[in-house]
Amino acid sequence: xxxxxxxxxxxxxxxxxxxxxxxxxxxxxxxxxxxxxxxxxxxxxxxxxxxxxxxxxxxxxxxxxxxxxxxxxxxxxxxxxxxxxxxxxxxxxxxxxxxxxxxxxxxxxxxxxxxxxxxxxxxxxxxxxxxxxxxxxxxxxxxxxxxxxxxxxxxxxxxxxxxxxxxxxxxxxxxxxxxxxxxxxxxxxxxxxxxxxxxxxxxxxxxxxxxxxxxxxxxxxxxxxxxxxxxxxxxxxxxxxxxxxxxxxxxxxxxxxxxxxxxxxxxxxxxxxxxxxxxxxxxxxxxxxxxxxxxxxxxxxxxxxxxxxxxxxxxxxxxxxxxxxxxxxxxxxxxxxxxxxxxxxxxxxxxxxxxxxxxxxxxxxxxxxxxxxxxxxxxxxxxxxxxxx
DNA sequence: AAAACCGGGATCTGCCATCTGC
DNA sequence: GCAGATGGCAGATCCCGGTTTT
Numbered sequence: 001x002x003x004x005x006x007x008x009x010x011x012x013x014x015x016x017x018x019x020x021x022x023x024x025x026x027x028x029x030x031x032x033x034x035x036x037x038x039x040x041x042x043x044x045x046x047x048x049x050x051x052x053x054x055x056x057x058x059x060x061x062x063x064x065x066x067x068x069x070x071x072x073x074x075x076x077x078x079x080x081x082x083x084x085x086x087x088x089x090x091x092x093x094x095x096x097x098x099x100x101x102x103x104x105x106x107x108x109x110x111x112x113x114x115x116x117x118x119x120x121x122x123x124x125x126x127x128x129x130x131x132x133x134x135x136x137x138x139x140x141x142x143x144x145x146x147x148x149x150x151x152x153x154x155x156x157x158x159x160x161x162x163x164x165x166x167x168x169x170x171x172x173x174x175x176x177x178x179x180x181x182x183x184x185x186x187x188x189x190x191x192x193x194x195x196x197x198x199x200x201x202x203x204x205x206x207x208x209x210x211x212x213x214x215x216x217x218x219x220x221x222x223x224x225x226x227x228x229x230x231x232x233x234x235x236x237x238x239x240x241x242x243x244x245x246x247x248x249x250x251x252x253x254x255x256x257x258x259x260x261x262x263x264x265x266x267x268x269x270x271x272x273x274x275x276x277x278x279x280x281x282x283x284x285x286x287x288x289x290x291x292x293x294x295x296x297x298x299x300x301x302x303x304x305x306x307x308x309x310x311x312x313x314x315x316x317x318x319x320x321x322x323x324x325x326x327x328x329x330x331x332x333x334x335x336x337x338x339x340x341x342x343x344x345x346x347x348x349x350x351x352x353x354x355x356x357x358x359x360x361x362x363x364x365x366x367x368x369x370x371x372x373x374x375x376x377x378x379x380x381x382x383x384x385x386x387x388x389x
Numbered sequence: 390a391a392a393a394c395c396g397g398g399a400t401c402t403g404c405c406a407t408c409t410g411c
Numbered sequence: 412g413c414a415g416a417t418g419g420c421a422g423a424t425c426c427c428g429g430t431t432t433t
Contacts, residue, residue, distance in 0.1 A: 017408070046407060080404085083414045115403080118415075158416065187400070196415070231401070236419055265396095278433060280423090312423055339431090343425060372427045379391090 059085045066092055066174060071110035079116040092120040098127050098146075102141040108149045116152035122159065129161045133168065134237050137178070137185050138388060147189050154189035165169040166196040174203065175223050187230040194233065205237045213259040221263050228267035242274045248280060251299045266306035283313035287320065291330050306335035318344050325367075326351045334368050338367045350376065 024365055059078075063085060067074055070092065079086055095111045104112075112121055122130075134144050134155070158164070159359050171181060171191075184191055187344050191199065203222050210221035233242070247269075248258060262270070269277065282304075301308055308316070319340055323333060335338065341345065348370055354361075357380070359368070368379060 013396095075412060081414085087414090150400075153403070160416080160421090183397090187398095190401085193417085198418075224428070234401085234419090239419085274421080276421085307424080315424085317395095341425060346425080374427080380393095 018029070030188065041083060057086055060087060060090075063087070063090055063092070065066050066115065070096060070113070071106060073110070073114035075112045075141050079227040080115065081117040084121060087121065088119045088145070091123060091233075094124045095120050095122065095127065098124060098131075099145070102131070102145055104145045104148070108145065112148055112152040112156075116156050119152060121154040122156065125387070126159065126161065130155070130164065133161065133164050134185070139182075143186070151189055154193055157190075158170050158193045163196055164192055166190050167194070170196050170199060174219065174226070176226065180227055184233075186228050188234050191230075199233050202235070202237055204238070205240065206232075208258065209262075213255040215259050221259070224263035225267045225270075228263065228265070229270060231271050239274060240270045242271050243272060243277055246274065246277060247344065251295065254301065257303065261303060261306060266303075269306050269309045272309065277309060280311070280313060280316075284316065287313070287317055288330075291320070291324075293330060293334075293338070297330075297334055301334055301337055304328070305340070307339060308340060311340065315344065316340070319347060320347050320357075322351065326355065326361070328361050328366055336366050336370060339366055342369065353380060357387055359383070 064074055073093075074085070084090070092113065093123065096106075099109050099112070100106075131141075131144070135141070138144050144155075171184070176184070188379070203226075206222035206225050207218040211216040215221050222355070244258075244262070247253065247261075253261070272280070285295075285298050288301075311319070320330075320333070322344060323339070324330070342350075347369060356366065368376070371379065
């Protein structure tokens with residue numbers, strides 16, 4: 001059957017190459033969902049034996065044409081997963097139809113396949129199942145399409161729908177509610193493609209850590225860390241452990257303090273790569289010491305504002321410097337460290353505007369710097385009015 | 390009414406290494 | 412030996428506004 005189809009397919013391709021509509025009708029037909037392989041003997045003339053070997057691993061020409069027609073970046077696909085292009089049976093049209101049905105544009109479909117070619121090896125049944133599982137968490141098809149467009153690999157990397165289902169059950173069993181699951185799948189979709197074992201390991205690791213640090217409710221601790229740091233389950237326990245060990249040994253932090261830090265705003269610093277965390281803390285300490293701070297100040301800063309460890313050394317330095325240059329004291333910054341969260345540019349600009357108004361930071365504090373743009377502008381207007389009077 | 394506290398949103402993927410099963 | 416499945420890595424903040432307190 002396929003043998004007789006081949007010449008016809010070829011003819012159709014060349015006949016309609018200029019007529020997009022005609023081809024669309026053709027490729028949409030379910031009988032043609034699978035690419036067809038050309039019998040090797042018919043299309044290759046090989047004079048020397050060295051060409052016989054690559055023959056076996058030759059790409060499927062019809063598949064290439066089909067993908068090209070769909071707007072797929074074949075070069076990119078080849079670079080990512082060359083094996084897929086050699087397959088006899090693929091489901092690119094089925095996939096495209098499926099995704100179109102869910103509201104994906106042609107461009108999005110092409111981009112998905114270009115970036116994660118293996119997507120075209122998934123069957124219609126598999127896709128329906130997987131979609132249904134995701135839809136159990138998301139409110140609309142469009143939400144899922146947005147994720148796929150962002151990260152095709154998250155959806156397509158695993159073919160194990162049972163495992164996906166088990167993950168959902170497992171994560172729910174931790175006490176994560178519908179809203180948490182939604183945030184988790186939106187933010188770190190890869191979590192759901194992890195094997196349940198891997199996710200279990202991380203949860204167990206966190207529970208063990210809670211026990212080690214003298215926590216009360218270990219399950220609650222794990223849950224808190226996950227909901228504070230949605231990326232945690234796509235980290236390795238090795239990384240998380242190394243970071244915790246490092247924090248433990250770095251400054252005089254007691255177990256209860258560390259426990260509180262990790263399930264509070266400090267949960268996110270577990271994401272950092274070990275080296276980055278080490279470097280940032282080291283440079284932070286150096287910088288603060290050079291500004292006359294005590295070790296206790298460093299600890300206090302990290303405990304009440306752990307995000308500071310996210311800021312690269314150079315950025316941090318320039319932020320501190322521009323604040324200090326305007327007469328703001330280190331003590332004030334330590335009191336309201338959240339100001340460091342704003343970009344250097346933003347801080348600089350605000351400082352300039354406030355200096356124009358002769359704002360007295362000593363008297364009024366620096367809270368004004370840590371405000372949304374809207375609120376800051378409103379505040380500035382009020383100040384201008386006052387100084388006019 | 391203003392200030393202070395606090396949590397959340399954006400987006401964090403795309404690549405490589407290793408194993409597994411055929 | 413191949414392709415598929417899976418684990419793991421590097422990368423490196425900024426901003427907004429609802430709610431509570433004063």
